[in-house]
Amino acid sequence: MRETLELILLRVSQSEDIDKGELEVASRLIINSVCEGLELSRAGIWLYDETQSLIQCRLLIDKGNDLDSENLALSRADFPHYFEALDYERSIAAHDANTDPATFEFSELYLSPLGITSMLDVPIRHRGKMIGIICCEHQGKARTWHSDEIVFAATLADLYGRAVSANERADYEAKLIHANQTLEKNVRDRTAELESALKTLEAAQDKLVESEKMAALGNLVAGVAHEVNTPLGIALTSVSNCKEELKSIYKDFENESLSEEGFKEFNHICLEGLNLAESSLMRAANLIKDFKQTSADQTSLEEEEIVLDDYIPRILNPLKPMLRKENIALSIDIAPHLFITTCPGVIAQLLTNLISNAQRHAFDGYTLNEKNRVCVIGKKTNNGLSISVSDNGKGIPAELHKKAFEPFYTTARDKGGTGLGLNILYNLVTQKLNGDIALISAPNEGTTITVTIPVD
Template sequence: MSSIHSLYNKALLQLSLSPTIEGGDYQKAAELIAKSATVGLNVTRTSIWSLDPGFHEMVCICLYDNGSFQEDFVGYRLSEDDFPKYFKALAEQRTILASDARTHKDTAEFTESYLQPLNIYSMLDAPIRKEGKAVGIICCEQTKEIKEWTVEDESFVGALTDIAGRSLIAVDHRKAEKELKQLNEELEQRIAERTKNLEETIEELQNTQKQLVESEKLASLGSLVAGVSHEVNTPLGVGLTSSTLLKEKVQHLNTLFDSQKLSQSALTDFLKDARETCDILENNLHKAANLITNFKQLAVNQSSDQIFTFNVYETLHASLVSLNHILKKGHIKSKLNCDKALKITSNAGELSQIATNLILNASIHAFNENSVDPSIEINVTEPSHNELEIRFSDNGKGMSEDIMKKAFEPFFTTKRGQGGSGLGLHLVYNLVTQKFKGNIVIESELNHGTSFIINFPTRLENS
């Protein structure tokens, strides 16, 4: 191995191990490379240039000349319009070895305007590549005399261009790290804010629910919980999908970064997707919070007492119609047997709430995928002139004696973890016994359906 080859290898090793190369500051890295090239090749000067994607213009980043950096030359531009042959050679992304630069076909056009005024005789220009495409130039120049470039010289400069390319990638990595860190901080802040708002809203909802239950002014919580669960699940589902997608994109970005395959385009695409995903996540968290707030207000509004004379058939029919989408989904038929002219003086809203809870309870608990012709039937009769009986019946799977004993207990449910709150029948019991001054019993047999029989006065007085 020649001594010059050993010197080049030593210089390249020292340069490659320098923290400046991977430090993310391309200006400092370029200056170190330019100095190493000048000293290693024993030439007068070395400059490093950036090259535009279309190979139409190059701009000087640094110039090391006669042992010092020439700041005045930084920013100097060369244009394809002035030196077409040289820029054609650059477009071909090949190294230019011009021992006699004043006669070489690629550099002769520099003679009058550049080479002679600066007393330059020889040029060795090599492209700096990033991701396989030329993005810059290392230009090594010898003044006062012609320098015959050797294969070792060419290999040495080629290695320097590779190191320069590494430095450019390091700049992208540092930028990506900074932007990713900032994006994560912004995302964490947004999630923390939304989570705090949701926690506060849920806490308010829980406090309101407790107060309404204790004061017995709670309207059909079972129905409202079912409704809000259905409505809130949609934005929460979108939010969960968005957060999962964002997590996958971050993991993919980390993989590209760790393998040093992260490109500027991949980073740009990720930042765009991440911002769009964050907006989707934020919008849907807002929707969920607003739905919970509206649910709380709805519970408060429906808790007021309003006693008046109303049509029983119309009230119960309206409850069935409002739940028609649920009945259709379960392929459940419904039937209402009631005198269409029957009127009582009571609370229509609370009767509707009782009906809603019992219909929902049957649709959720009475049937399964093996049910044949599932149906719910409501029969209204008047056992006496001042008493009304409403029987809610289904042809479902029925209840065991143990379940019947616990059915009206608060928070008891056979659907724990599947959306059941355990409050629906408890609230029905409270409304019937305390608001309507009546009673409710259950008749059921396994595999032979269930009936809820309610009896209460046809006339209530405002307390």
């Protein structure tokens, strides 16, 4: 190959315009190079349609007529011999284009009017498939296409195939960038939606947790109110009776009919009545004190050191009236000197939840031959401290053990159950106390829930 042609090929192959993805720029570079190397004034790029029944001009440079684009198309039906030659996918070197078997069909309509005497068509391949041609058109005296000229044109056609690949790659990268930008926006939007939904869910969860806590306190209030009414009623009756006795003795005093024996009887009756009133009022006062401690603890999360064998009986005392209404006996067995630094409110709330849960579910519609019992046991273990609440109720089937701690799962929804009691308990134990919780139960064998709290 002549050195001039080699230098042109080297320049084109090294040009950034071939690989930067701008096909229009690469096309003009290649056709201008064809014209330069083959000393032509007219050359173009023609591409097949999808069915290869039509070939259309994508770029035509005609320097003689100062033309650099022209909308032309050739169909297989109009030029069957030309398309048949193209089907071989080899270069067509028509030294005399007017008589060549592949190009003579263009003579009258195309070649003669434009003064084209010789044609060189080289195939453009992309990914191994012929997609079109570079058409080199010589005007003037007919010429013979030399082998190095054919190789030169074919090499430029291959470079056009490379430019097509670069253009596809650039389009793909642009689409990928757009897709990434769209994806990032979608992710941001979706994240914002999820964050908003999470905040709404957390707010709803807080309300539900607070509602469940208040429901437990409501049960306490009802039980305490019922229990306090009894000693208050006794005290009120005793005081009223003392008042009547005082009026009677004062009347005898005024009438000067008061005897020593009558005064002693008055003294005995009033002393007995006042003692009964005092003990009843003390009972009510202690009950209210314990209730206030329990309710205050359940709303406080401050840590302090407590002794469980003293603290637990105190906070469970207000629960006894609630259980007594259901004929449930509460027993407490806490090992002595169990010190722990923790949030007393969490201990109060988890025991309230556990015992309320047993009161609601363990004996519902279940008849025992023995008395209904709930037992609270606290002791030291190798892993820390354990507090267990056991009942001798109807028990829980094995297939429901895992669901028991799931939020909103309840078997008493028709009776107002929310299914949050044990879930709140689970979260308190695992998150606030960093402990573990275990459930052991079987039908007709009662239920035991054990909380293990690590102790440093």
